[in-house]
Amino acid sequence: MVLAVIAASFRNKMQMALPTLLAAGALLAGGQASAFSLDDVVPRAKTLADKPYAAPVSNLPPVFSQMQFADYIKIQPQRDNLEWKDQGTPFRLGFYHQGMQFGSPVRINEIVGGAVHEIRYDPARFDFGDLKLDKSATGKLGYAGFRVLYPINRAGKLDEIMSVLGASYFRVIGKNQVYGLSSRGLAIDTGLPVAEEFPAFREFWIERPDPQDKHLVFYALLDSQRATGAYRFDLYPGEDAVLKVQARIFLRGPVAKLGVAPLTSMFLFGPNQQRDQYNFRPALHDSNGLAIHTGSGEWLWRPLNNPRNLAISTFQVTSPKGFGLLQRGREFSSYEDLKDRYDLRPSAWIEPQGDWGKGKVELVEIPTPDETNDNIVAFWTPDQLPPKGQPLKADYTMHWTLDERALMDKDLASVKQTLRSAGEITQANLIRHLDGSTGIVVDFEGPVLASLPPGTQIGAQVSVSGNAEIIDRVVEPNPVIKGWRLSLRIKVKDPKQVVEMRAALVSGDKTLSETWSYQMPPYSVGGK
Template identity: 55%
Template sequence: MTDNSLSSARVRSLAARMLFSALALSAGLLAAAPASAFDFFDVARRARELAGEKYKAPTSQLPKELRDLKYAEYQQIQPKRDKYLWADGRTAFQIAFHHPGMAFDLPVKINEIDAEGVREIKYDPADFDFGPRQVDPKLLRGLGFAGFRILYPLNDPAKRDDELASFLGASYFRVVGKGQVYGVSARGLAIDTAVPSGEEFPRFREFWIARPANSDKHVVIYALLDSPRATGAYRFTITPGEDTLVDVRSRVYLRAPVAKLGIASMASMYLYGATQPSGTANYRPELHDSDGLAFHAGNGEWLWRPLNNPRRLANSSFMVENPRGFGLQQRARDFRQYEDLDDRYDLRPTLWVEPAGNWGKGRVELVEIPTADETNDNIVAFWVPENPPKPGTALEMNYTLRWTRNEAGLQDPKLARVLQTRRSVGETRGTDLIRRPDGSTAFLIDFSAPAPAKPKDPPLPVSLNFSTGGNADVLENSLRRNPVTGGWRVTLRIKVKDPAKPVEMRAGLVNGQNPVSETWSYQLPGYETGE
């Protein structure tokens, strides 16, 4: 089994547990997870108590032989299949553990919840195959686990070891649905991302994995988060399928104030694509895990923001009250847009956040970080509440994470969607019909057609609503039918005034005064003079 889950980069009283165990045995419940013996409130109590204590930084005892491993060497360290948790086959789920190595040097405590109560799963180096290398067993004593994978017959009912999810590193985890491959990562919490004082990376220090009942189609994971300025309790209910859903319940406590608290954070990679073609010849036309940020605002507006790989760090904020959804999407789904048989970027999932209840005022924030290759997660998105909790008080944020390839299914079907954004050198056609660059930057945006009020009604007449900031002169701003897609094509040509400053643009289709498409929003990054 291979693991592509790495990223730049996760009781009640004994009497109560004994009582539940007795009831469970008398009822013949051999595999049901005892919610009354251990639940979210147990983890929340630990998080609250931990927040009142001084932070204790974890220490690593990883030997040099494992710390200095290359990625391919680390991949060779695999748990033995007969040592998977729940390998007995009575539940469709299995758990395989990540061994410490490389930068994954801090152990996490992992517990199992079953009908008999809660027990810690002990690390044993004999449960792992270390490949061709020989490691002194004395150096491995008490190392612990770096994380774990969840396995499930996701694509083939006869194959129990399809990877469904992986928890590895800080508070990162990745999940896939049917026919998907690992791409965008989720995070439990982000603190001070892109803040000059530096980012803090909370980590899941302990997990509790509830053994599913034999017929269960979901698995429940509890996690305790810790960092110098925050603690947190999490419950993840993971339901695999065409779209895999992760219902998240979280309660966060601050030890000290933070500048920026990132809720439902996610990290992805954008190297180049249609909006920013590769500067060197490459057989892959596009290379990214996600190609845009989308969100559904509380006022009903849908927005689509294509991503950049900027030369300098870029930070964008979108003020929203009570967001209905947001996420990093992979809309380019045609294999020919990537031509990569190994990494299959066309199969990378979209990660969509669906808030539970009203989140109030805040902002969706997008951070774009320069990267020279595809090994770095250089795109980060999250929700920042306008009023973070005061130290000692709880912030409870609940939401569902949807890992999907059906981006159109997330949106109002009546609205036109942005199908693609292409950026190129601007050109004009001379009297001799030859196209020549004119020093401008051009954008071609294809929208689908908005749906008419009734299926048999004629297509809606539309016009273009376009705006830009003051750092560009607009040389062309046109809209015409696209007979190939049946939708509409917008052509923009702009002349940047100050190349050191960014240019913000917005475009959308309207019928009269009524929006009939999502809003296309784009930032042309600014570059330092002389770059």
């Protein structure tokens, strides 16, 4: 009887408490469900990959679809109508208008307190300059992308620090930098004798930062004929801009070459490739070399070329520690361009998080007649792709920097510059004579060389592929840069074929520098 009374009392109390407990549980469950994360985008990407590809349809009226670039860039965000202008955060969002090849709108959502709502298109957000447009022409349009603004250079002055526009392209800059090379979410079949596929970000979710937040988080859904993807980006403004990327990629169909963490840049000419005789600039490029830190600890430096024909270089690397397209040489005199300031364009360094396993860093060089074309692409391509339904996981940190030396091992010298010209010899009468060879000069610099004890014997390990022979080599101090210079003369056997060379400074059995990995494209004899 006593047990029955106790049981009844307990049951009554539980019945009374049950609604409260259920309500609390519902609130807890609701709170958990509303916290948007990468886990919300991954199922969308997987579901999308299981369906046939549906190409986006352009909704542009002729006045926008036929617009020239000079008119398109007149459409700018209204500075007094930026997103978050009244939210107390130092971040602002501006948007890109549809136009030209940006024919279909991308959906942009905002995350506030876990809740998601679409940022709807409003033509009042834009200044259309002197364009004469019928207001009805914008009635059914949308956004093509977005830009992030933040006071990176001076307190109280908004600077654009990130641009997301076109396919899966984005660009980032840090303090005192100007836009140069770009990155992409994914590359497919780049450099192959088939049409390259350009996956595109179709939808974004951007977290509204709190006033005290110093970084910005957003997510993206990627789609293309043969792949989909879910992405999380964490942007940290600063002296160097840091972008942390988490990618989950699903294959919709067979892919010959998948490019992970792709970088896209421009190289027209530089000291290692004869410049345009009608151009006053000594060099014209957004990047001048590919750097790789292999899983075994070796550092490679591959100067870029603007070849006559498509060129692809492959570097087999297991568990890469880093790679990137760098702009080495920050002296204004290296470029002499006041308008485009190539000396202030950042390098981009990819630092993989976790073990990426076996694969290759690939460099694609495409001939270009001018600087309006991005003709350089570098990316990681894994040896093994996941089966359909399983994601490829790729997490990495991107550094957008002007301080390339800080990326390097402090105990190794780096290549400051590569110079190429027609080879020459000094005759008995001291007059220089071109002997049909090719001259190569490589300058190495770094603290390890500047601090060498007097009398240290320095040599160079040099190798050349079968299409050339080394007919002279000199290793000598370069007191101007407190480094060392390697000078080579090589004789090319067949100018229609490529020449590969490698070199590194050594002292005894100790390696002092990164490995200079150089390619002379076909028809490069005599510095041409």
